[in-house]
Amino acid sequence: MGNADIIDQQETPRCFAAVAIPAPQPFFESLKNDLKETFLPDDPLRQFKNQPQPRKLALGLQYVFPILEWAPRYSLNFFKADLIAGITIASLAIPQGISYAKLANLPPISGLYSSFVPPLIYAVMGSSRDLAVGTIAVASLMTASMLGKEVNATENPTLYLHLAFTATFFAGFIVDYLSHATIVGFMGGAATVVSLQQLKGILGLKHFTQSTDLVSVMRSIFSQMQQWRWESAVLGGIFLFYLLVARYCSKKRAKLFWMSAVAPLMSVIIGSLLVYFTHAEKHGIQVIGKLKEGLNPLSAMDLAFRSEYLPTAIKTGIITGVVALAEGIAVGRSFSMFSNYHIDGNKEMIAYGIMNIAGSCTSCYITTGPFSRTAVNFNAGCKSAVSNIVMALAVMLTLLFLTPLFHYTPIVVLSSIIVSAMLGLIEYSAALHLWDIDKFDFLVCMTAYFGVVFCSIEIGLILAVLLSVLRLLLFMTRPRTLVLGNIPDSKIYRSIDQYPNTDNVSGILILKIDAPIYFVNSSYLRERILRWINEEEDKQNSSDKSRLKYVILDMGGIADIDTSGTSMLEEVKSTLDRRGIKLVMANPGGEVLKKLNNAKLMAKVGQEWFFLTVGEAVEACNLMIHNSVSHQSESWINNVIDLV
Amino acid sequence: MGNADIIDQQETPRCFAAVAIPAPQPFFESLKNDLKETFLPDDPLRQFKNQPQPRKLALGLQYVFPILEWAPRYSLNFFKADLIAGITIASLAIPQGISYAKLANLPPISGLYSSFVPPLIYAVMGSSRDLAVGTIAVASLMTASMLGKEVNATENPTLYLHLAFTATFFAGFIVDYLSHATIVGFMGGAATVVSLQQLKGILGLKHFTQSTDLVSVMRSIFSQMQQWRWESAVLGGIFLFYLLVARYCSKKRAKLFWMSAVAPLMSVIIGSLLVYFTHAEKHGIQVIGKLKEGLNPLSAMDLAFRSEYLPTAIKTGIITGVVALAEGIAVGRSFSMFSNYHIDGNKEMIAYGIMNIAGSCTSCYITTGPFSRTAVNFNAGCKSAVSNIVMALAVMLTLLFLTPLFHYTPIVVLSSIIVSAMLGLIEYSAALHLWDIDKFDFLVCMTAYFGVVFCSIEIGLILAVLLSVLRLLLFMTRPRTLVLGNIPDSKIYRSIDQYPNTDNVSGILILKIDAPIYFVNSSYLRERILRWINEEEDKQNSSDKSRLKYVILDMGGIADIDTSGTSMLEEVKSTLDRRGIKLVMANPGGEVLKKLNNAKLMAKVGQEWFFLTVGEAVEACNLMIHNSVSHQSESWINNVIDLV
Numbered sequence A, B: 001m002g003n004a005d006i007i008d009q010q011e012t013p014r015c016f017a018a019v020a021i022p023a024p025q026p027f028f029e030s031l032k033n034d035l036k037e038t039f040l041p042d043d044p045l046r047q048f049k050n051q052p053q054p055r056k057l058a059l060g061l062q063y064v065f066p067i068l069e070w071a072p073r074y075s076l077n078f079f080k081a082d083l084i085a086g087i088t089i090a091s092l093a094i095p096q097g098i099s100y101a102k103l104a105n106l107p108p109i110s111g112l113y114s115s116f117v118p119p120l121i122y123a124v125m126g127s128s129r130d131l132a133v134g135t136i137a138v139a140s141l142m143t144a145s146m147l148g149k150e151v152n153a154t155e156n157p158t159l160y161l162h163l164a165f166t167a168t169f170f171a172g173f174i175v176d177y178l179s180h181a182t183i184v185g186f187m188g189g190a191a192t193v194v195s196l197q198q199l200k201g202i203l204g205l206k207h208f209t210q211s212t213d214l215v216s217v218m219r220s221i222f223s224q225m226q227q228w229r230w231e232s233a234v235l236g237g238i239f240l241f242y243l244l245v246a247r248y249c250s251k252k253r254a255k256l257f258w259m260s261a262v263a264p265l266m267s268v269i270i271g272s273l274l275v276y277f278t279h280a281e282k283h284g285i286q287v288i289g290k291l292k293e294g295l296n297p298l299s300a301m302d303l304a305f306r307s308e309y310l311p312t313a314i315k316t317g318i319i320t321g322v323v324a325l326a327e328g329i330a331v332g333r334s335f336s337m338f339s340n341y342h343i344d345g346n347k348e349m350i351a352y353g354i355m356n357i358a359g360s361c362t363s364c365y366i367t368t369g370p371f372s373r374t375a376v377n378f379n380a381g382c383k384s385a386v387s388n389i390v391m392a393l394a395v396m397l398t399l400l401f402l403t404p405l406f407h408y409t410p411i412v413v414l415s416s417i418i419v420s421a422m423l424g425l426i427e428y429s430a431a432l433h434l435w436d437i438d439k440f441d442f443l444v445c446m447t448a449y450f451g452v453v454f455c456s457i458e459i460g461l462i463l464a465v466l467l468s469v470l471r472l473l474l475f476m477t478r479p480r481t482l483v484l485g486n487i488p489d490s491k492i493y494r495s496i497d498q499y500p501n502t503d504n505v506s507g508i509l510i511l512k513i514d515a516p517i518y519f520v521n522s523s524y525l526r527e528r529i530l531r532w533i534n535e536e537e538d539k540q541n542s543s544d545k546s547r548l549k550y551v552i553l554d555m556g557g558i559a560d561i562d563t564s565g566t567s568m569l570e571e572v573k574s575t576l577d578r579r580g581i582k583l584v585m586a587n588p589g590g591e592v593l594k595k596l597n598n599a600k601l602m603a604k605v606g607q608e609w610f611f612l613t614v615g616e617a618v619e620a621c622n623l624m625i626h627n628s629v630s631h632q633s634e635s636w637i638n639n640v641i642d643l644v
Helices: A005-011 A029-041 A051-065 A067-073 A076-103 A109-113 A119-123 A136-149 A161-178 A180-202 A214-222 A230-252 A254-278 A310-339 A345-360 A370-378 A386-408 A411-423 A426-436 A439-452 A458-478 A519-539 A564-577 A590-599 A599-607 A613-631 A633-644 B003-009 B025-039 B053-065 B066-072 B076-103 B109-113 B117-125 B137-148 B159-175 B182-204 B215-223 B230-252 B254-278 B308-339 B347-358 B373-378 B386-408 B410-425 B428-437 B439-454 B457-477 B520-538 B565-579 B590-598 B601-605 B614-630 B633-644
Strands: A481-486 A493-494 A507-512 A548-556 A584-587 B481-486 B493-495 B508-513 B551-552 B582-586
Touching: A029 B439, A051 A067, A051 A345, A051 B109, A067 A119, A067 B025, A076 A254, A076 A370, A076 A386, A076 A411, A109 A386, A119 A386, A119 A590, A136 A310, A180 A214, A180 A230, A180 A310, A180 A370, A180 A411, A180 A426, A180 A458, A180 B520, A180 B565, A230 A254, A230 A411, A254 A386, A254 A411, A310 A345, A310 A370, A310 A458, A370 A411, A426 A439, A426 B565, A426 B590, A439 B614, A458 A519, A458 B457, A481 A519, A493 A584, A493 A613, A507 A519, A507 A613, A519 A564, A519 B182, A548 A613, A564 A584, A564 A590, A564 B182, A564 B428, A584 A599, A584 A613, A590 A599, B053 B347, B053 B551, B066 B117, B076 B109, B076 B254, B076 B373, B076 B386, B076 B410, B109 B386, B117 B347, B117 B386, B137 B308, B137 B410, B182 B215, B182 B230, B182 B308, B182 B373, B182 B410, B182 B428, B182 B439, B215 B428, B215 B439, B230 B254, B230 B410, B230 B590, B254 B386, B254 B410, B308 B347, B308 B457, B308 B633, B347 B410, B373 B410, B428 B439, B439 B457, B457 B520, B481 B520, B493 B614, B508 B520, B508 B614, B520 B565, B565 B590, B565 B601, B582 B601, B582 B614, B590 B601
Parallel strands: A507 A548, A548 A584, B508 B551, B551 B582
Antiparallel strands: A481 A493, A481 A507, B481 B493, B481 B508
């Protein structure tokens, strides 16, 4: 008869606090709570509780139109900053809109239209302070290639816009899966790619690749070396230098903040005057040229819902919608991280949807929060979505009266503005910081960066997200098990790896599992627990006194368990029984305890072998070891029972 | 000046045990350890350590050929059981092999060949005791449909077999993702499907659907009601009754175990004699009929590596290989669960690979561990892989001499044997048990069951696996946060939900996070933590004395953190600072502490605000509250410092 039998016939001293099993909850009530916790963690209706009816209405309106929340607190100082930022991004929006519209095979002016209506809507409904609304290069390129396959570019290109908003539903889930590391890598990569694209303007090239990857861009540039324009490159270099110096000064001395803020606008004015007076447009400096005047014509009647190309339009709408939303939310999040505020994914999705529906009826094409424009907005010191209103008004004035003034704006100046904004956003130090804190996050970051630079923005994002999810699964499949030891002169037990001065308790092995026990790790954990026990037995197989008699599992780190997990614990229990070792559980959580109880495992282990703390479990085991060694079990037990 | 400022200027009493930050490990060493822990958790080379050379060789051989491990312990009693089981499954293997080969559009005899060579190899190399090797219906059907599209069925159908083994590599990862619940549902579903298929034999039908789903099978049966054969149905009913009674008796009285074991063989003999003497084959009872004599011809020379259909063969090989391996390992695992032993996924994959390579050279087609045959083997009381050897030898003898004897075996008897084995494997009680323990596992189980019954075996498995993985992701994205309270008369702090008799500590909120903090949950946790704090402040905003001044985070359940997580904690810290609340950390693990330290968060919170236990953290906070309330901070601090 082994030791286990002796132990099983004894009772443990019940002088310890009992472990509580929570009362079972009705199934549907717990289901309701779980669902609410899962989908509405911030309890958005909480603020409506116990409020009078008019207040409820006001709060509801504030939820849908965040402008109502911040407008009352808006100050003159904020407006000054937003005015400068708004004018700056407006000066960017014009050439950017034109060039992206060209990328999408649309009439150039529709790029300008897209910078008028959507920003106004976003300003009222969006929750980001820094986002500047406009068209993006990737979505423009995709539009051209997807619609171009089947439809002539002149035919109803506004149709698919209307459909883009349906895609916002599907894109929502991406938001949770963008990690800090992904965003750092993605931003660096996007900044690199956008900067490289500006080489077209700076070198004064007429033809350029539509791909964004490094290899294509380099090939495109070096294949037309004879077309490089030194006049353009010199002008670009000078303006870039000016912009960088302005930013450097602003950073060094807080009083000079205005230098950086007005630099882009100054560059545009100086550049335009320079070209106007020197007629440099005839000497290799490209300028924006003639723009049509007048506001957005209505296009609601042009939407071709009965066209045979509707399926193509729907597909294009969904895919570009997902890409645009993903970029917009990634950009919005990145900048909110800098300024330490929080943007609401739900509100953003609503804002993007409405903004694109309205856009599709007013001759705009798909808009979101483009990275470059938002970066300029942020660097120009914007304070709220008012900068979008200023930009929209500036674009409106431009459309109405000022298009001739931009005739002579050199494209190279706009390229310089974009490059200088980008250079500030490749964060070497943030990437190194990731390496210091978490090697895996660094890997994710580098994957996002090189994916974006060498493949494309989508591929970079997708690879980084997949890698991040892989890490989660890896964590779940291979959780850590820790051996605990006693911290001297206390009843505290902690990992012997972390606290090397802890003492082993002879005859007792204390293990802590650091993850929920699910089917993905139950096989692994069985192997690992048995390996710890084997190793422990190898160590101390000399005398009977120090022979391993108890294994205590610290369940404090086990948040949940499924039926594969309870089966695994049952298997471990019966293996230990066969070897004459007793399984003891310490500090199980409510959920886990409920399931162990339902699985009858609590009865099999014996409820008296469940303890509130590891300290109490060790005390009880030590009592039993003394007991069986001194062969006075009965009198001991009686004494202990008397104590209770 | 808020309270936070006062608190920040004070120092905490350092009379508590320090929290240890583990020393940094060299990067490549920790990488090596992580990789080893991930891919070789059971440390298979451990047994080789410190062993003399010959012993190492012996252990190595045992690893590849498990037969060397168990053969020396093999006893005569085991052999008796295996002999009966082997003969029983041999009597099944013959009609099963023939019908499945027909499903695959292969010559009927190749089904018999496949029950001769592969089982011999599996017996030597496999690690399951219960698995009976043979062909499976699903893979047979898929072979026919995939190869049939491009290749004439008579043309080199053995080729793709050779390629199946390459698929085993890719299939390996599936193994970890089959949960207990999935297996219960999958087995029940497969048993239902296989039983339904037997209606063909029992009703004496000649034509039958190739689909396995309930709807197709029912349509197939009721569309040919006029072909139902009552003679066959009556005979089937009688044998099924006999088999079920035999099993019932064996279960009731242990001494009658042999009744169930010999029943299938007896049924085959009685059925064959009955048909032979009554010439029932002329009255609607289908029999196996004439079989070609002679052993497997070699087919190694027939493998058509230079054929133009090689890509088709490779594709078929990979897909059927994955399906076969998944079914085989799922079946092996299920039965090892019953008998409470462990099968080694690596060994199984090696065995399946070698067995199919050898099979492809000896006129066999793809083999694995079919569910029906394994179930019969298990029910017949097999003890080891020797039953496979017996079956192989029996099939060999059959191929050589006995094919005429099986001429008169009625197919309805074989159907009855299969159905009676299946009925024992639909585990209502296990499914109900799942409902008791874990509702989500029950859902997974039902998904697997209905997926298999109403769609197909693959779809059922895939749906169940996807649902299980979704649960993991859901756990990660929405971890629980618990509020802790003090257990009276102790320094122990536990969840107030689980232990309702705990006391709140005035002015202090203690939160426990029950999962690693990763990018998927960092947004959620920020929202949730701030909501707890808001709710706590709403509760106790009356007097300054009970005002919330400290938030203690119990980090004991946080196994890991990434950079999104450290940023989140930083944001929480600065939000709390703004509100005049101090953030305190208790019991952080080694990994987490390292990362918090690298992220400079430890310095920002202040190392003196990290405690080994929640109890110590509360003590320190209480000391500080007393302090600031009694306005004697300086003298108090001095007193405390003197104590250190």
